[in-house]
Amino acid sequence: MPFAYPNFHSDFLTGKSLIIGCPKLDDAEFYVDKLTEILKNNSIKAVTLVNMEVPCCFGLQHIVEEAVQKAGKVIPIRQTVITIRGEKQ
Structure with a gap:
């Protein structure tokens, strides 16, 4: 993402932690389990x-939603989509 959107760090990372994943190339269930534990054990x-x-990236939304549900918490999910031209939608 930082390659496509030059302001990635300043717009999204200030004061936050980062988790990166690819639902197309990696084990989605592993992501769900790991994120569930992170959400359960932290505020x-x-x-x-x-x-x-691109369509494959939207699998991350389902992973995050499932992890929040499994963690048993109410956590808002804010989503931003970056176009292939590097613009925020």
């Missing part, structure tokens, strides 16, 4: 999901 106020507009 997370919100999740900001930034993905490219």
